[in-house]
Amino acid sequence: MTTQTVGTDAGDARITWHPARNARLVLAVGHGAGGGIEARDLTALAAALPRHGVTVALVEQPWRVAGKKVAPAPKTLDTGWRGVWPALTGPGLPVISGGRSAGARVACRTAAELGAHAVLALSFPLHPPGRPEKSRAAELLGAGVPTLVVQGGNDPFGRPAEFPEGGFELVEVAYGDHGFAVPKRAGLTQERALEIITGAVREWVVSLG
Numbered sequence: 001m002t003t004q005t006v007g008t009d010a011g012d013a014r015i016t017w018h019p020a021r022n023a024r025l026v027l028a029v030g031h032g033a034g035g036g037i038e039a040r041d042l043t044a045l046a047a048a049l050p051r052h053g054v055t056v057a058l059v060e061q062p063w064r065v066a067g068k069k070v071a072p073a074p075k076t077l078d079t080g081w082r083g084v085w086p087a088l089t090g091p092g093l094p095v096i097s098g099g100r101s102a103g104a105r106v107a108c109r110t111a112a113e114l115g116a117h118a119v120l121a122l123s124f125p126l127h128p129p130g131r132p133e134k135s136r137a138a139e140l141l142g143a144g145v146p147t148l149v150v151q152g153g154n155d156p157f158g159r160p161a162e163f164p165e166g167g168f169e170l171v172e173v174a175y176g177d178h179g180f181a182v183p184k185r186a187g188l189t190q191e192r193a194l195e196i197i198t199g200a201v202r203e204w205v206v207s208l209g
Contacts, residue, residue: 008083010076011062015087018058020050025096025205027120028057028088030081032101033071036064039100040190041122041150041180041197048198054205055091059084061103071102074109081106085114096205101125101157101178104149105139112144118208119147120201121168123178126158141166148204150197152176171200 004015015028016037027049031037037058046056061080063072071077081097088095097107098120111119127134140147140163147168151160153175160172173193175186182193 004087005065006084006087008062008080010072010080010083012065013062013080013084014060014065015084016046016058016060018046018050018056020053020055022053023050023055023091023093024053025117025208026055026057026088026091026093027096027098027201027205028059028084029120029122030059030061030099030103030106031064032099032103032123034101035179036060039179040194041100044194044198045201049202049205052202052205054202055093057088059088059103074102074105077102077106078110081110082114085110096120096208098122105136108139108143108147112142116145118145119143120204121147121149122197123151123155123180124149124158125178126162129156132162137164137166140168143168146208148201150200152178152180169204171196173197 002017006013049056094117096118097111097116099107100122104121104124107119149170152173155178157178173180173196175182182188
C-alpha cells in the first residue's frame with residue numbers, strides 16, 4: 001500500500017494504492033459526502049480485489065484531505081475527480097471509475113468525458129431520503145459505459161426496487177442500509193454482506209473482459 005498526493009484545481013487530493021501483482025485493471029473508488037475511504041465497502045474491496053488482478057485506488061477528495069467536515073458542491077467534487085484522473089491512468093491500464101454515494105454520482109457524471117472503462121456505483125443516492133421526486137436517475141443512466149450498481153435492500157436513498165430500468169446491472173445486498181450495515185436480526189451477517197459486495201464486483205470485472 002502506498003499513498004500519493006495529487007494537486008487538483010480543487011486542492012490536493014490523495015490516492016491510497018492497493019496494487020495487484022499482475023494488474024490488468026485499476027478500480028478507482030471515491031468516498032461519500034459523510035465519510036472517507038475507511039468505509040466498510042471500500043476497505044473490503046481494497047483487501048479482496050488485488051489478488052484477482054485488480055489494483056484498487058482509494059481516492060480522497062480535496063475537502064477530506066484538507067480536514068473539512070462538509071463536502072462541497074457537486075461541481076467542485078467533479079473538479080477534484082478530473083484532477084486525479086491522470087494519476088489513475090498513469091499505470092497505463094483501463095480504469096474503472098467508482099465511488100460510494102456522492103462519489104458514485106461523481107463517477108457517473110464524469111465517466112464519458114474521462115474515458116472510464118466502466119463505472120462502479122456503490123450505494124447510489126437515487127434520491128434524498130423521503131424525497132423520491134428528487135430523482136438522480138439521469139446521472140446514473142447517463143454514465144455511457146458499463147455500470148454496476150450495488151445497493152442495500154434498505155437504503156433510504158433508494159431501494160433496489162425504486163431504480164428504473166436501464167443500461168446497468170444491479171446487485172442487492174439484502175437488509176443493507178446506505179453504508180451496507182445489516183441489522184443483527186437479519187438473516188445475513190455483516191461479513192457475508194461484504195462478501196456479496198466483493199464477489200459481485202469481482203465477477204462483474206471479469207465479465208468486462
